[in-house]
Amino acid sequence: MRVATVSTHDIRFPTSRELDGSDAMNPDPDYSAAYVVVTADDGSEGHGFTFTIGRGNEVCRAALDALAPLVIGADLSDLGGFSRRLTHDSQIRWLGPEKGVMHLAAAALINAAWDLASRTAGKPLWEFLSGKSPDEIVDLVDWRYLTDALTPNAARDLLTSAFAGRAERSQHIREIGYPAYTTSAGWLGYPDEKIDRLARQAVADGFRQIKLKVGADQTDDVRRFARARAAVGPGVRIAIDANQRWDVAEAIDWMTVLAPYDPWWIEEPTSPDDILGHAAIRQGLAKAAPDGGPIRVATGEHAANRIMFKQFLQAGAVDVVQLDACRVAGVNENIAILLLAAAYGTPVCPHAGGVGLCEAVQHLSFFDYVAVSGSLDDRIIEYVDHLHEHFTDPVVIERGAYRAPTAPGFSTRMRPESLVRYAYPEGAAWN
Amino acid sequence: MRVATVSTHDIRFPTSRELDGSDAMNPDPDYSAAYVVVTADDGSEGHGFTFTIGRGNEVCRAALDALAPLVIGADLSDLGGFSRRLTHDSQIRWLGPEKGVMHLAAAALINAAWDLASRTAGKPLWEFLSGKSPDEIVDLVDWRYLTDALTPNAARDLLTSAFAGRAERSQHIREIGYPAYTTSAGWLGYPDEKIDRLARQAVADGFRQIKLKVGADQTDDVRRFARARAAVGPGVRIAIDANQRWDVAEAIDWMTVLAPYDPWWIEEPTSPDDILGHAAIRQGLAKAAPDGGPIRVATGEHAANRIMFKQFLQAGAVDVVQLDACRVAGVNENIAILLLAAAYGTPVCPHAGGVGLCEAVQHLSFFDYVAVSGSLDDRIIEYVDHLHEHFTDPVVIERGAYRAPTAPGFSTRMRPESLVRYAYPEGAAWN
Numbered sequence: 019m020r021v022a023t024v025s026t027h028d029i030r031f032p033t034s035r036e037l038d039g040s041d042a043m044n045p046d047p048d049y050s051a052a053y054v055v056v057t058a059d060d061g062s063e064g065h066g067f068t069f070t071i072g073r074g075n076e077v078c079r080a081a082l083d084a085l086a087p088l089v090i091g092a093d094l095s096d097l098g099g100f101s102r103r104l105t106h107d108s109q110i111r112w113l114g115p116e117k118g119v120m121h122l123a124a125a126a127l128i129n130a131a132w133d134l135a136s137r138t139a140g141k142p143l144w145e146f147l148s149g150k151s152p153d154e155i156v157d158l159v160d161w162r163y164l165t166d167a168l169t170p171n172a173a174r175d176l177l178t179s180a181f182a183g184r185a186e187r188s189q190h191i192r193e194i195g196y197p198a199y200t201t202s203a204g205w206l207g208y209p210d211e212k213i214d215r216l217a218r219q220a221v222a223d224g225f226r227q228i229k230l231k232v233g234a235d236q237t238d239d240v241r242r243f244a245r246a247r248a249a250v251g252p253g254v255r256i257a258i259d260a261n262q263r264w265d266v267a268e269a270i271d272w273m274t275v276l277a278p279y280d281p282w283w284i285e286e287p288t289s290p291d292d293i294l295g296h297a298a299i300r301q302g303l304a305k306a307a308p309d310g311g312p313i314r315v316a317t318g319e320h321a322a323n324r325i326m327f328k329q330f331l332q333a334g335a336v337d338v339v340q341l342d343a344c345r346v347a348g349v350n351e352n353i354a355i356l357l358l359a360a361a362y363g364t365p366v367c368p369h370a371g372g373v374g375l376c377e378a379v380q381h382l383s384f385f386d387y388v389a390v391s392g393s394l395d396d397r398i399i400e401y402v403d404h405l406h407e408h409f410t411d412p413v414v415i416e417r418g419a420y421r422a423p424t425a426p427g428f429s430t431r432m433r434p435e436s437l438v439r440y441a442y443p444e445g446a447a448w449n
Numbered sequence: 450m451r452v453a454t455v456s457t458h459d460i461r462f463p464t465s466r467e468l469d470g471s472d473a474m475n476p477d478p479d480y481s482a483a484y485v486v487v488t489a490d491d492g493s494e495g496h497g498f499t500f501t502i503g504r505g506n507e508v509c510r511a512a513l514d515a516l517a518p519l520v521i522g523a524d525l526s527d528l529g530g531f532s533r534r535l536t537h538d539s540q541i542r543w544l545g546p547e548k549g550v551m552h553l554a555a556a557a558l559i560n561a562a563w564d565l566a567s568r569t570a571g572k573p574l575w576e577f578l579s580g581k582s583p584d585e586i587v588d589l590v591d592w593r594y595l596t597d598a599l600t601p602n603a604a605r606d607l608l609t610s611a612f613a614g615r616a617e618r619s620q621h622i623r624e625i626g627y628p629a630y631t632t633s634a635g636w637l638g639y640p641d642e643k644i645d646r647l648a649r650q651a652v653a654d655g656f657r658q659i660k661l662k663v664g665a666d667q668t669d670d671v672r673r674f675a676r677a678r679a680a681v682g683p684g685v686r687i688a689i690d691a692n693q694r695w696d697v698a699e700a701i702d703w704m705t706v707l708a709p710y711d712p713w714w715i716e717e718p719t720s721p722d723d724i725l726g727h728a729a730i731r732q733g734l735a736k737a738a739p740d741g742g743p744i745r746v747a748t749g750e751h752a753a754n755r756i757m758f759k760q761f762l763q764a765g766a767v768d769v770v771q772l773d774a775c776r777v778a779g780v781n782e783n784i785a786i787l788l789l790a791a792a793y794g795t796p797v798c799p800h801a802g803g804v805g806l807c808e809a810v811q812h813l814s815f816f817d818y819v820a821v822s823g824s825l826d827d828r829i830i831e832y833v834d835h836l837h838e839h840f841t842d843p844v845v846i847e848r849g850a851y852r853a854p855t856a857p858g859f860s861t862r863m864r865p866e867s868l869v870r871y872a873y874p875e876g877a878a879w880n
Contacts, residue, residue, distance in 0.1 A: 043539060043542065044539050044540075044542075044543070045539055046539065046540075047539075047540065047543075048540070070540075070543050070544060071539075071540050071543045072540040073515065073538065073540035073541050074512075074515050074540060074541045074543070074544045074551065076511065076515060077508065077511045077512045077515050077544065077550065077551065078544070080507065080508045080511035081505075081508045081550065084504065084505050084507060084508050107504065108474060108475050108476055108477065108478075108502075109475075109477075109478065109479070109501075109502050109503040109504035109505060110504050110505045111474065111475075112475070112478075112501050112502045112505070113501060113505045113508065113509070113549060113550050113553065114548075114549055115693070115720075115721070115751065116722075117545075117548045117549045117722070117753060118544060118545050118548045118549010118550050118551060118552065118753075119508065119512065119544050119549050119550035119551060120505065120508070120549060120550060121549065122544065162696065162720075163696060163719060163720040163722075163723055163726070164696075165696045165697070165698065166696060166697035166698060166726060166729065262546070265593065265594060265595075265596045265597060266596070266597035267596065267597060288594060289546075289593075289594040289756045290546070291547075291548070291594075291753065291754065291756040291757055291760075292594055292756050292759075292760065293724060293725070293760060294724070294760045294763050294764060295594070295597060295756075295760075298597065320546065322548060322549075322722065322753075323722065325720045325722040325723050325726075326722055328723075329722075329723065329724060329725045329726075332725050333725060
């Protein structure tokens with residue numbers, strides 16, 4: 019089965035009208051998708067996208083159009099090769115390499131190919147991946163630049179040792195679901211009363227962790243965090259997220275002020291490129307929690323590629339790996355990141371939210387539990403209650419957990435009417 | 450003076466026909482420019498570009514079109530503010546931040562603004578910058594994420610201590626020119642005899658350093674390096690460039706084989722994102738030279754931004770900082786990188802070549818010598834003898850040195866007839 023056609027779409031939702039998704043760096047996002055449909059020569063379709071927050075989505079679409087000729091005719095039974103076609107093109111590589119707009123577009127195309135392949139197999143992506151042998155999984159990864167931290171052989175050993183328990187874990191995770199936390203309560207643009215109400219509601223809904231946005235104003239942060247802590251009580255974890263707002267010393271100082279409210283982790287305290295900065299912050303917060311333990315450091319939603327994740331782990335710079343389904347080069351590069359994190363014993367708690375990121379990334383965490391790390395310890399997937407209605411197979415959340423996806427594919431397909439209504443700039447939603 | 454209009458162009462040269470510019474990762478580049486003309490309300494023009502190697506140049510142009518509305522009306526007397534408009538847009542920032550296609554486009558626009566400002570002032574850019582006070586220079590830099598390595602105050606001190614010698618160094622560099630090395634002899638696609646001939650010619654022309662491309666085949670590398678060393682003799686420095694071809698252990702092993710031919714530096718031994726990998730390679734080569742000293746490690750042409758350069762310096766990962774005029778966000782971010790390098794005492798030897806990179810980057814090195822580092826020790830600018838004829842103020846090389854630019858502006862303006870002939874895909878060169 020080979021790729022016959024590629025079509026691209028610029029889809030945007032006017033979310034800035036409600037301040038949904040507002041944080042210290044992103045005050046007014048219009049959640050958007052550079053969306054791609056890959057059609058095989060037998061007529062079957064795969065849908066994928068990358069997520070943006072508005073302006074520039076058209077540049078990602080232009081990048082998809084630039085990449086499309088590289089995959090016309092590509093063999094959809096070799097998705098390692100498919101992925102490398104997109105990331106190794108000698109001329110396009112200059113524009114990164116493996117970062118920014120071109121890499122976002124590669125993610126969309128690679129994810130569309132996986133949607134197609136898993137649909138064709140009649141399985142949800144996580145099951146499709148979890149049925150592959152350790153050798154097959156190792157072959158999906160681009161090992162270039164990773165071997166000083168993890169070799170293909172070591173990865174194969176890791177996967178092989180997890181092999182025996184796959185069936186049991188698969189059954190277990192279908193029964194209990196994968197733990198979720200909610201960010202819906204804590205957007206920076208929300209008034210205090212709304213945060214109180216949503217935080218209480220989250221606990222009532224079964225969430226054991228919530229997340230607050232911080233970093234714009236310290237006095238506001240203290241007040242909002244104190245209220246949220248009072249609302250949920252001491253037993254619920256509150257993660258906080260600065261969205262890259264601080265320099266290194268500022269991060270440590272600011273977190274020392276917020277420490278009494280017991281943050282579970284601080285997410286994106288500084289530049290997502292600053293590996294050594296995160297390491298310094300993590301060291302500075304190693305004894306900052308109320309019990310004298312660490313405040314954990316989390317990052318990943320803006321980490322450009324597997325080489326950055328490798329270094330975050332090598333440098334001891336993070337406690338929590340927050341991979342994103344659509345920032346790095348799709349399923350293949352995320353498998354590399356899951357393997358690296360497992361090798362370093364660091365939990366993966368994916369970034370989600372936006373448009374369709376929950377739908378996509380859940381598959382990676384289910385696969386991680388079944389076939390890679392084999393652990394749920396301190397693992398949890400972000401959940402944001404926005405825009406799920408636009409997908410044909412939306413996530414199902416029950417009692418604070420993602421239910422195992424059951425529909426074939428990667429859950430990345432938008433409803434046809436949404437693709438029309440939110441097409442930018444011509445769709446009805448933008449008139 | 451404010452920005453009135455922005456126009457964009459996709460310019461490509463069919464260089465792949467001659468294997469000019471071929472290396473281990475880039476076998477067939479078509480040197481290209483995403484080119485932009487900024488017009489002020491008084492009708493004056495600034496020209497800038499970013500460099501690519503062919504496919505995807507249209508995506509950079511789309512990025513320029515996406516950024517253009519942000520600078521319409523921008524005050525051209527505040528180029529710090531101009532630069533921040535382009536790198537801090539809350540929605541576009543998601544597409545990086547500060548890397549890849551959007552950052553390449555920001556570089557083109559920022560450089561065009563500097564061309565306009567320095568032309569208006571009637572000075573070549575390097576002189577225009579060298580006439581600014583330490584305070585003015587500090588205000589041009591975006592200090593976010595840098596203060597753990599260098600504070601604005603420390604930068605001001607550094608600039609102030611260099612202030613007294615500016616006039617003398619300016620006079621000196623006009624007399625002797627800035628040292629250059631040539632890469633024109635060593636492209637990977639050239640036959641051995643051509644390398645011999647060009648290497649001898651380079652020495653006859655006054656160059657004291659040349660560069661060879663390596664990394665595709667070790668046997669070929671040994672033969673070509675041995676021939677080049679025989680051609681130039683022991684007194685001429687030969688730098689070698691692997692263009693990101695190796696993993697960490699492979700880089701150390703391969704370099705150990707090439708060490709007997711006395712490489713001055715190894716450039717881009719591995720991924721440009723791999724700070725810790727470069728540090729490991731540098732440590733592995735610390736005693737690898739024939740005299741028991743180090744083989745130097747160089748990188749930078751693909752380093753995405755000032756935060757990556759900061760870490761390369763903090764980690765002791767590089768001996769040579771190879772900034773690029775058009776990869777990071779133009780003049781402003783390169784001033785940050787010059788200041789960081791000076792603070793760490795590491796020489797800056799800019800990447801050049803491609804289309805117009807020599808024309809642009811020479812200004813940064815002249816400025817570095819006059820107003821920042823104040824040193825020429827082990828400083829040298831890359832030179833490649835291609836495509837200069839398309840510029841209105843091409844570089845002048847004499848006896849292996851760049852002559853000080855004298856024409857007002859940033860030397861980034863292409864001849865009008867070249868903009869027409871090499872327009873892609875409609876220009877005559879592509880028919």
